[in-house]
Amino acid sequence: MDFSLQPDSPEISAFRQEVRAWLAENMKGSEHLRWSGNWSTRENAEEYKFRRALAGKLGAKRWLFPTYPVKYGGAGMSLDHQFVLETEIDKYGLSLGSVFYTLSRLVAPALMKFGTEEQKAEFLPPMMGGELAVWQVLTEPQGGSDVANCQTKAIRDGDDYIVNGQKVLVGHHLPPDFLWTFVCTNPAGKRHENLGWLYIPATLPGITIQHMHLMMGIKNAIFFDNVRVPAKYLVGGENNGWKVANSYLELEHGGGGSVAEHPLFARLIAHCQRTNFDGESLMEDQDVRDVLAEMLIDLDVQRLMGLRNFWHRYVKQPHSYGGPQFLFLQRMVRLRNAERVQKICGYDALNPDDSVHEVADFEYTVRSGPGWLHGGGTLDTDRLIIARRLGLGRPSQEDAPTTV
Amino acid sequence: MDFSLQPDSPEISAFRQEVRAWLAENMKGSEHLRWSGNWSTRENAEEYKFRRALAGKLGAKRWLFPTYPVKYGGAGMSLDHQFVLETEIDKYGLSLGSVFYTLSRLVAPALMKFGTEEQKAEFLPPMMGGELAVWQVLTEPQGGSDVANCQTKAIRDGDDYIVNGQKVLVGHHLPPDFLWTFVCTNPAGKRHENLGWLYIPATLPGITIQHMHLMMGIKNAIFFDNVRVPAKYLVGGENNGWKVANSYLELEHGGGGSVAEHPLFARLIAHCQRTNFDGESLMEDQDVRDVLAEMLIDLDVQRLMGLRNFWHRYVKQPHSYGGPQFLFLQRMVRLRNAERVQKICGYDALNPDDSVHEVADFEYTVRSGPGWLHGGGTLDTDRLIIARRLGLGRPSQEDAPTTV
Amino acid sequence: MDLKLNDDQNMMKKVAADFLKAEAPSHVITDWYQKKIAHLPEIYKKTAGVGWLGMTLPDEFGGGGSSATDCGVVFEELGRGPLPGPFFSCGVLAAQILLDGGSAAQQKAWLPKICDGSAIVIPALSDDPIQFGPKSVATRATKSASGFTLSGTKRYVQDGDAASHFICAARTDSGGVILALVDRQAPGVAVKAVSGFMIGAAEVSFTNVAVGADALIGALDEGWPVVLAALTKALPILCAYQVGACQEIFEMTNEYTRTRVVFGQPIGRFQRVQDHCVDISIHLDGARWITYETLWKLDSGIAATAGAHQSKAVASEAYYQSCHFAHMVFAGAGTDYKHPLMAHSVLAHALYQYLGTPLFHKRAMIDAMYPRKTA
């Protein structure tokens, strides 16, 4: 086995130097924005602007989707190059996914697999160039975890679909360019055979976006009121949305894997080293050390499961239950870490004021513990999927869909 | 509210003095047998003999079933008298139930409610006199938690039932006088309407009892091979067994309540006070104190839930979900305490040798944590019943059966 | 033994429930919490009228002379709201500190004002954001000609912004702790709102604040034992408030399992959803019975120090965890600040810290029962 994330062929070493220098240059002056617990931790314009700009610069270098074909905006590079990019940007607490403020990371692969040549040519270059903010728009108020029970209707009318319905709990504090969504294209059709995927310009008439103020920050409700979407934006063909979803959602559900180190632990160590109580550094306190030990174990297990899934994805042998297992663990670890941060920092853990300690993200960690118990499913649906993949109580095991 | 277990009318005070003196006299020389984690902790003849003899003596004084009618072997006393007896005997780590080595404590109430006058007259006096060891014989290898799926057949043949089948996981290391069991009296009948309760003399021809060596100690498999049981021993009438079960099992399933203090905590404190590591008593060790604090909280919650259920039972207002909630909690607390005892005592917690420390029961505590995760159901069926009693996902809540 | 409420208590419970229904129904409270409104002066005044401020104080001071259990019954209902305001911090804890440690003159001057709501006295004890206890008292009390000069910052004072006066814990030059009654309007006192994932806390700073010798509650350098004694009597009432909150969460969650339909059936038919509710039930009932047994001990003259610490550990943990389990059931909908669960979720995080975390109180419980040789 080899857990090393640093391939060391001369060519790759040179590329790593190049990436490292480029990042150092382009991160200059924005070090304080290195990491947030999530896109929307801070909800300030400065961070948004910085990240979108960085995505654009990375995209211009074709480094956002390095292994994708050149003609679509990728660089046609090897998996080793992607490792380099992921691991180097991870040092800034970012990832190729999280610089975006968009879900292109999930959308582009699905377009690659299911899009027509025309769709690819139109959508992929600006997306891989980091120019677009795309939101995934999935959850409906009635459906909740049951995404197949989609009530947003898209009825064919000439060259358009007329879309009506509502989605909730999506996006963040600043508006998107495109929406990527599940619609019911055949209300009379059978479950799982009546759905379509649509790629919808966010500026079309009839779309209203309203902020929702949530525990984790701002998200949105989106209303579609007779929105005319060109039929050519249907991805994967008529009534084929569930198939698109299947390979696509596995990515969101943990199957994509990750090479990231979670920055929370290092930040907390730094905090404990510089904070005293009763004349002694918190790092010398046995209670604090015990909490840190538990946290480190959880984060290491999470890191390794992410790494495992990443590896399985890229050798094209999807891990059967690895995706939902990672997601389930991640939710539980986030919840436990929320409590741990409060145990270590006390009231300060509830306070996002930067002047208290440099780490605004601690407060985000506390509220995102319970806040992110759902999102792309719940603890309960994660376990439902794991059970199917393990074939518990069933004669056979369900395969993980091949991710895109 | 009044949580006091000591009623203090002059009559009751005098009775308490009498009980206290009687117990002091009759426990003399057997103090080392005061408490075991369970009937079968020690599995030695001395303890068995002592407990059976004590049950006989208590029975002779009509103190085993103090509130029951005199004609059946009770004393016709008040609930206050029963409190006195329960609380005084609890000081020896025993209870009116656990001195028995029998399940008469569950059987007698059911006989009182469902038995014919003839059955009561025959069975109750020796049972309330503490003379009989009665086993509950419920679980079948195939049915497991699904007790209604009873495969042991009892087919009417003249004045007898002919019983064939097998029960498992019952009793203890020394044989019973009677078996109290669920049988299928109408194999063609509908589920829940095809069952009967039988009271079976254990010495009838065709009954074979085989030891099973389990984590928690010795239990048994019982085989019925064309056993002829007089039909007059059917309790509750033809095909009425599920109704008997319903009110009866609530008692086993926590609804009976308890006034007991769990002796484990006090024993563990004593152990920590007399045990040193690195020159200091374990009681001075912060880790040990933290574990003890968690244990105390769990045991206090368990005690209070038992007290609540006891009170609800005796005021004849059964707590809707209290029985299975207590049982579920008890199983989880037992599991956590098993781990806690090992954390405090280390390897010694795995060692039942009396010479190591006086507390043979610690080792029993460790193995009964996982060992007693089932018995009268499982964690999973406990929660199933709680959910029904709470009416989760249902238009109405199921009542707890009135206990007997 | 009798584990039910008596008729009077059932009446008090109903009065409180009706009060909330009329003055502070759930959607209104939800809105207050979203707007971080932690004190409603008008409602606070009205509760004085119903006799909920200083409920356990003797008649002579304008109190209700109620038992701890009576008071717990009322606070349980308030917790269902959860009604925000300094009901506990002033009406129970500060009142108790003054009753236990105040001079006759102080009692006569302040307790009636607490009872009629004209003074809101708020304890400002710990300076440190992490730990509760005498070690975290860092505000200095320097001896002056007429008394003491106080300097320091209490980073998180629950209900600090509602205060008209503070009971400030401060450390003297000899290392002891004093309690001083300080007028919020006194020169050098500053109160700053604290934002974040909590409610009701404010930063209270004392900059060379002069207090007279008559401002001292309790003997010189013997302030902390006064706090401890008051906590034993007060904490179980705060716990009853948290029990009520858990009860409310339990009921709203159970109800949701009946009405919310996903995958074609009410979600309460799914075992996983059921188990979240079961977990709440255990936290709720554990907190309930530990709390009420402690209240009974207080009313019966039985030693209750360990029980009070135990109650706080169990009830704060129960509240915190019950919110988590409820979030598992409500999922996205429950994270919206428009949802009634959010008020609880935010408050539970603050009360987890308030007057000591569960770990602090577990240790205090064991220490009360089995004092350490080496202390």
Next chain:
Amino acid sequence: MDLKLNDDQNMMKKVAADFLKAEAPSHVITDWYQKKIAHLPEIYKKTAGVGWLGMTLPDEFGGGGSSATDCGVVFEELGRGPLPGPFFSCGVLAAQILLDGGSAAQQKAWLPKICDGSAIVIPALSDDPIQFGPKSVATRATKSASGFTLSGTKRYVQDGDAASHFICAARTDSGGVILALVDRQAPGVAVKAVSGFMIGAAEVSFTNVAVGADALIGALDEGWPVVLAALTKALPILCAYQVGACQEIFEMTNEYTRTRVVFGQPIGRFQRVQDHCVDISIHLDGARWITYETLWKLDSGIAATAGAHQSKAVASEAYYQSCHFAHMVFAGAGTDYKHPLMAHSVLAHALYQYLGTPLFHKRAMIDAMYPRKTA
């Protein structure tokens, strides 16, 4: 990055699986555990033939020169049994102690014997039943004319009864710890079986046992650092054994959810049963990947002390908890000593203690990463 086993490792894995199938199938192992048979001399000898004793030792001593990962792969298969015997305690840990701390003469004398199974050297380190570590070394080593006289009792020595020799940790008059190689047949050495809810432990007492100066492994009073160094290399292999055990439990539990029918359907259709399996999966995979990453670090010359402690904490906890979750699924049937789960359940309790509990290793992990200023 490459997270699969290589061809050689797959082969080793198959050889080990076949060995177990032939020599120690599950029902036979179950029977051994019920009878408390913790060492099978014939099987032990056979494993020497396959090269599993001293697998990681250099060729020159008769070892296999295998990587830590190779050795882990084999031990994972043994753990599936769980095959009893001093494979780890002697073949890995004692071998490593001698390799790290032994003189050239000692290595030459003992390592080949460990590899061919003719000597079974068992570390006897802690005296205390609770804690592991240098503080729990209480056996005295009194200076004698020719070396030392050892006196004391090691209450729980894993695989103690299988030993031909012991590596005894003892405390000298200066307070340091020495390691001494002691013949089991030496006058004053007594081995007593220990019964109870565990397997493989024996009480080993030393009553005025004379050892020569040449019996010392490592420098005078510098014995414990030798143990620590050896643990870093050895523990991950014990962890791999526990990972195999968890894997076996996971598979047998999953299979049972398919074949066991209650309430008219396979129990695996019940969400509660599914969740017990999910919980096992997390413990298993956590232990697996932490362990294999640490093995990879050892093979790659990357500092692995913290990782070794972390592995032991995680793998022992995983084994212990996986048994609990499996018991929730198997219920009554799984508590019968005739059921294969029981061997695991008993062993997991013993390994939880062996060479330090999870808490001990969590602290050692953090201490290795962030040394305390005050130590």
